[in-house]
Amino acid sequence: AQKVTQAQTEISVVEKEDxxxxxxxxxxxxxxxxxxxxxxxxxxxxFLIRRNSFDEQNEISGRxxxxxxxxxxSFNFTITASQVVDSAVYFCALSVTNTGTASKLTFGTGxxxxxxx
Amino acid sequence: xxxxxxxxxxxxCQRGTSxxxxxxxxxxxxxxxWYRQQPGQSLTLIATANQGSEATYESGFVIDKFPIxxxxxxxxxxxxxxxxxxxxxxxxxxxxxxxxxxxYFGPGTRLTVL
Numbered sequence: 001a002q003k004v005t006q007a008q009t010e011i012s013v014v015e016k017e018d019x020x021x022x023x024x025x026x027x028x029x030x031x032x033x034x035x036x037x038x039x040x041x042x043x044x045x046x047f048l049i050r051r052n053s054f055d056e057q058n059e060i061s062g063r064x065x066x067x068x069x070x071x072x073x074s075f076n077f078t079i080t081a082s083q084v085v086d087s088a089v090y091f092c093a094l095s096v097t098n099t100g101t102a103s104k105l106t107f108g109t110g111x112x113x114x115x116x117x
Numbered sequence: 118x119x120x121x122x123x124x125x126x127x128x129x130c131q132r133g134t135s136x137x138x139x140x141x142x143x144x145x146x147x148x149x150x151w152y153r154q155q156p157g158q159s160l161t162l163i164a165t166a167n168q169g170s171e172a173t174y175e176s177g178f179v180i181d182k183f184p185i186x187x188x189x190x191x192x193x194x195x196x197x198x199x200x201x202x203x204x205x206x207x208x209x210x211x212x213x214x215x216x217x218x219x220x221y222f223g224p225g226t227r228l229t230v231l
Contacts (some may be wrong), residue, residue: 035219043207045222047118058224091159095220104150104175105211105220107159 002027003093006108013082013115017019021077021111023092029053034068034075035093035105045091048117089113119212121223129229130200137196138226140210144175145190147213150220151183154207163208166193209224 003026013019025034035049049059051068059066063083067076078084092108120143130136130189135200140149149166163183185206188194197204213220 037222043227045211045224046227047208047219047221050219055200103164104165105160108157108159 001097002029002094003031003091004092004099004106004108006090006111008111009013009109010112011113013113015083015115016077016081019082019113019115020092021092021113023075023077023108024074025073025075025094027094027096029096032096033096035095036066036075036077037091037093038088039091039110040088046109048077060097082113084115086117087113087115107113118219118221119146121210121221123208123210123226124225125226126224127227127229129231131231132177132201134200135198135226136200137194137226138192138208139222140195140214142191142212147190148220149187149193150211150213151185151195152209152211152222154209154225156205160209163195166210167205194195197228200218204228205230208212213229 004107005024032050032053038048046063063080065078089110089112091110092103095103095105122141124139151163152160153163154160163178164174164185166172166187167183168187168190177208182198184196207225209225211224212224213219
């Protein structure tokens with residue numbers, strides 16, 4: 001069975017601060033995908049990034065960066081110079097791919113990020 | 118990514134009634150899923166909507182309570198039957214596989230049951 005743990009329930013930062021959202025996952029499968037989604041107050045779930053289990057290269061996209069470490073089963077997400085518009089709930093998710101079809105996503109409990117002026 | 122729409126976007130319903138939620142995609146997709154997000158909680162998969170056959174339900178969800186239809190590769194419906202206040206949630210459909218197994222989500226339907 002798969003499991004995703006986001007230990008941080010809520011984080012509050014002041015604008016322009018850097019913030020890291022933690023994600024720890026558990027799976028016995030060797031092939032899997034990890035995701036981060038953003039859910040703003042409107043409720044829509046916005047895809048941010050996907051990483052497969054064979055690609056440990058870290059990724060940077062603008063103010064966003066992701067650190068994937070298989071040795072610690074972690075896939076952490078850092079926002080640099082946070083902005084008020086970053087305020088949302090962020091979900092980490094895991095899927096185990098079988099025969100190339102999209103498998104169900106196992107979500108963490110989410111981290112609510114509040115960025116204030 | 119595919120453009121996904123859901124109807125209604127929100128609704129307030131009375132206990133004991135049923136509501137059907139529609140999910141429409143602008144392109145043919147292989148997989149469609151329905152998730153529930155209870156207030157302040159994470160997302161839980163209800164079922165996988167299979168085109169031309171019965172949906173595959175996750176543990177804890179049954180067809181009598183959440184009947185699902187998928188008549189073609191771009192459309193699916195989820196019905197929440199005999200509703201109670203505990204069914205108050207956001208219901209989201211998702212589609213996949215996208216590029217590298219990514220699932221994309223619709224805007225969600227906010228349901229309140231009184």
